Amino acid sequence: MPAILLDNIFNPWDEIQRHQAGHLQSGHYGATATFVGTMRDFNISESVSHMTLEHYPAMTQHYLDTLCTQCIEKYGLDDCLVIHRFGEIRPGEPIVLTAAWSGHRAQAFDACRYLMEELKARAPFWKKEVTEEGERWVHNDQQTEK
């Protein structure tokens, strides 16, 4: 149930395969739900060339590790995985991956969404976008779409 913080681009589909091969028992789980968040090239009607994702390293790792442990217990999962980028990110690059493995689909779907919603609400990351107008911090009322 790792939570992984990365400062360079990653392939979420490779990570899912690698995690399944290394941490899960084939035949023991019946459902895998995944979510991948990808950087857009627009926000509030302006084009965005790239962004910097700042975080509070020790607290981020602690928060995400705790979240994964709680999620496995809450939904009775076989396992879960969270990967989150930090540093400079460009449009089209994945920002975040959440994945949940369980015996049945309901728990996997619910757990995958739970990981994502909790992470967005409380994990200490902050986005700073770069547009033609300059740099700006993203406020949480600018990314409320679900």
Next chain:
Amino acid sequence: MTQPPLIVKLVTMSITIQFFASLREQVGKQQATLPYEVPVDVSTVWTKSTDNMDMPDNTLCAINMEYVNRDAMVSNGDEVAFFPPVTGG
């Protein structure tokens, strides 16, 4: 008769403060250290470490990587963090 050397053990009493994102820019520093003298709450740590700036209403606070309210008490050696609402994911 030669006296044995006097050994003085210095115990550091301090609190570490961290500021992140837009709050770091407003405060003008990433980190500060305060001497720990008497028990203080998080609000007092903010006031002392920012030269009496008003704390923005939406500021989030943590002690040792756990979210806390502004009236939480701070102990010697703690790391206190202040940051704006999060925008990850």
